[in-house]
Amino acid sequence: MRELTTGPRVLLRRLRELMAEVLEPQERLDRIVREIAQNMVAEVCSFYVLRSDGVLELYATEGLNPQAVHLAQLRLGQGLVGTIAASARPLNLTDAQTHPAFTYLPETGEEVYNSFLGVPILRAGRTLGVLVVQNRTKRAYREDELEALETTAMVLAEMVATGDLTRLTRPGVELDLGKPMSFSGNSFNDGVGLGHVVLHEPRIVVTNLFNEDSQRELERLQEAIGSLRISIDDMLSRRDVAAEGEHRAVLEAYRMFAHDRGWVRRLEEAIHNGLTAEAAVEKVQSDTRARMMHLTDPYMRERLSDFDDLANRLLRQLMGRDVKTVAESLVKDAIIIARSMGAAELLDYPRERLRGVVLEDGAPTSHVVIVARAMGIPVVGQVKGVVSMAENNDAAIVDGDDGKVHLRPQVDIETAYAEKVRFRARRQALYRELRDEPSVTKDGVEISLLMNAGLLVDLPQLVESGAVGIGLFRTELQFMIASTFPRAEQQERLYRSVLDAADDRPVTFRTLDIGGDKVLPYFRNSGREENPAMGWRAIRLTLDRPGLLRTQLRALLKAAGGRELRLMLPMVTEVGEVRAAREIIEREVRHLSRFAYSLPTRLRLGAMVEVPSLLWQLDELMAVVDFVSVGSNDLFQFLMAVDRGNSIISNRFDQLSPPFLRVLRQIVEAGTRNDTPVTLCGEMAGKPLTAMTLIGLGFRQISMSPASIGPVKAMLGALDMAKLNALLLEALHKPNGSHSLREVLSGFAEDNGIPL
Structure with a gap:
């Protein structure tokens, strides 16, 4: 490669000297544009800065009318300068005034200049301003001159980013780097968090710009x-x-x-x-x-x-930095912003300092989202472009209720959200007062409110939430946050800790539910699946790999020695799968008995109803299990042929649609007919309106996130179950062709003073 002219090197050396001098910001800028003009043999050098209102303001110039500084302005996309800022691409023109985007600003006196070279001032891919040189003669600037100007623009970008120029802004005017920004994404977990940005992969700030050799x-x-x-x-x-x-x-x-x-x-x-x-x-x-x-x-x-x-x-x-480092001095109110992250990475952050998580990618069923939900952290995903627009320590708000993210929010927005957080805190205080109250409807029907869990960090919430037990313990989460398969001893320790924490409360362990969207990086699938959600996963996988299931069952049986053990099989498609699993369980029981291990006092086996084929096997299924649990998320997805992670269609289908509610009623009736307990664990159980509907359908046990128990219990206290049951059954049996009963049920709640 040929060595370029020493011009750029001389210019960078002079810029370094100017940056080191103690100067007022305007004087520094004036001298910088003068140095650039002299070095590039240009008659004009101008520096425009992008403001938060989308206007490019002239901050310094050599060659144009000095009175135009801070007066000459162009909108984003207007004129040559605005075009460069909008496209983030340089312009190299021999005759600028013939370009269709040329805009004449009479206050600058630039009409006598023909050749034009302008480059965007970029930082992390974000345009902060534009740097321009001009000459009277019609000439094309060389490639090395373009490179030199781009390199110089990088130095100016750091000046803008460090806030040196804020002293030059007029009252009420902000630079673009500090402007408030709002983003819309998808709500992955409810809640509101106010705090300050922590970039999961911190932007590396290069402080040593100029080379000596x-x-x-x-x-x-x-x-x-x-x-x-x-x-x-x-x-x-x-x-x-x-x-x-x-x-x-x-x-x-x-x-x-x-x-x-x-x-x-x-x-x-x-x-x-x-x-x-x-x-x-x-x-x-x-x-x-x-x-x-x-x-x-x-x-x-x-x-x-x-x-x-x-x-x-x-x-x-x-x-010389490590590839991955957790912020050592994490702010006390951290909003983690990342393109994507793993579940284990989230657990590296101290829980007490986390206020929210924002992801550019992700899905409601992503591992990190599942863990964040278990930890009670608001999550908004699919927030495109947020990483580039955020800086560490920026004020931020995560609205997990509405899927909104606000960066550097204005005072009125921050005040409104602070009040929303205080209101939620007051409501939580009321829910805590209900913690030890019985879960009984207004007309005396007792409802068991259970919680979902999957990690040790969930266990303190069992007592704090007032749950009567754990209706779903997702054993796969231990596998998802590990770098290799957890050994049998590790699994046994976890399961024993869960049972110890639960004391006498019931715990239902779901056997390993991996595959589909729950991919373990250390577990090799035999081939690519076109539709993994309906592929090799859950009970299908563990029956094909019985060593995995046997290891887990042995750990569960040993951990539950002297206590009741409740096991639940995921994604059962036919009754034969339950029989096959029971044979493996009985084999493990015989093995442990042979070696005199303490065994559970009672073993209860259940199955999840989440595959529609079981709807035609309910009586046969209930003859071979001790209980069933409806997995409403997958059952709805498979029944309605709707991908819950697809935002284009997911909002077109409602879990309160008559067809789906009729299916749920059918399962309850089968449970009553066979004297088999029926539970529901899924998103439906965690919202007061849908939980109310489940009670009206006949469910007496529902399992949800710990944070949902308070609101659902408050709803129960005002609910006349018999009145709701009559309304609901009439609506279900009446052929009205309604897309959803949501309005009918919301109206019932409003008319009867039921808090939702």
């Missing part, structure tokens, strides 16, 4: 790229990375980027222009992100995330 920086870059390539090859060769599938595809994309010659060449050019290796990586990363953020192709946007991650890994290599 280009050759040494090139060597550092090559060493870091070499190490990066080796680490990716190592990851690909590991035994726990499947031979095919999404995990490998991501790593293959990383390897492709790491060997991309065009990427490396741009890094080397930035170093030749005077940047350090890490500053070069940041510059190229920001340029690429700005240009790709406008793409709508989801595949290309996903590749952008891959590129970001790769560039961040390279930055950490160069700066």
Whole structure:
């Protein structure tokens, strides 16, 4: 590669000296644009800053009318400067005034200048302003001049980001970097959190921008790229990375980027222009992100995330940082913002400091969402672009009720949400007062309110919530947060801890429910599935891999020695699967008896009703189990052929639709007919309106998140169950073709003073 002119290096050295001098912000800017103009032999150099109202304001100029500073303004997308800011792309024009976007500002006196070179001022792919040089003569600026101006713009971006220019803003005017922003996403867990941003993968701030020795920086870059390539090859060769599938595809994309010659060449050019290796990586990363953020192709946007991650890994290599670090000095009111994260990573953060989680990706059934829900943390997902727009310590609000995220909120919004949080706290205080009260309807019908759990962090909430037991313990969560299969001893310790914490309260353990969306990175599936939700998962998987099931059953039987053990089988499709599982259980009981282990005093086996085929086997099923539990989430999904994670169609279907409620009533009637207890565990149980409906259908045991027990118990105290039952059964038997009974049931609650 040819060595570029020393001009950019001289300019960067002068900029470094100017940054080090003690100067007023305006004087520093004026001298910077003068230096740029002299170095590039330009008659004009102008610096525009993007304000929060979408206006680009002239902050400094050499060559234009100095009276225009802070007066000349262009809207985003207006004129050449506005076009550069909106597109995040440079413009290099021989005759600027013939360009269709040219806008004449008479106060600047720029009509005598023809050639024009402008570049966006970027940081983390976000446009903060525009830097321009101009000349009277019609000329095309060289590639090295464009590189020099882009490199200089990077220095100015840090000035904007550090807040140096806020002293130059007029009262009531804010720079774009600090403007309030609101995002809409999907609510993955209810609740409201006020706090300050903690980026899960903190943006690495490069402070050493200017190099003293280009050759040494090139060597550092090559060493870091070499190490990066080796680490990716190592990851690909590991035994726990499947031979095919999404995990490998991501790593293959990383390897492709790491060997991309065009990427490396741009890094080397930035170093030749005077940047350090890490500053070069940041510059190229920001340029690429700005240009790709406008793409709508989801595949290309996903590749952008891959590129970001790769560039961040390279930055950490160069700066000697660990690849993953949990914030050591976490703020006391943390709003975690991440593109995506694992369940184990969330558990690394101290629970008492977490106020909310925001994800650019994710789904309601993501592992991290399941864990956050268990911890009672508000979660909003599918919030596109939030990572780029957030900075560590920004004030933030997570509204898990409405799926909203507010960054740097205005005072009135913050005040409104603070009042909402206080109101929720007052309600929670009222619910705590109900904790030890019986769960009985107004007309004396007793209802068992159970809680869902899956981790040790859930157990204190058993007493705090007032639940009468654990209706669903998701044993797979222990597997999902582990890096390898939990050993039998680890499983036994967890199950014993759960039973000890529950004391005499009943606990229903669901056997391992993995597969589908619950992918374990260390468990290799035999092949790719087109529809994993209806594929090799839950009881199907564990019957095919009986070693997994036997290990878990042995741990559960040993942990429950001297106590009752309640086991529940997930995703049962036919009664034969229950018989096969019972045979394995009995074999494990015989094995432990042979070695004189203490066994459970009673073993009760149940099955989840979540596959529609069981609706035609209910009597046969109830003859071979001790209880059944309706998994309303999957049953609704399979019955209505609706993907709950698909936002396009999920809102078109309602769990309070007559067909689904008739199915639930059918299951209750089968339980009564066979004298078999029926429970429901799912999202329906956790909201007062849908919980009220379940009670009206005949359910007497429902299991929900701990935070839902208070609101549901408050609803029960005002409910006349007989009156609701009559209304509901009449509505279900009347062929009205209604899409949903939600309005009817809401009206009943309102008319009868039932709190929802």
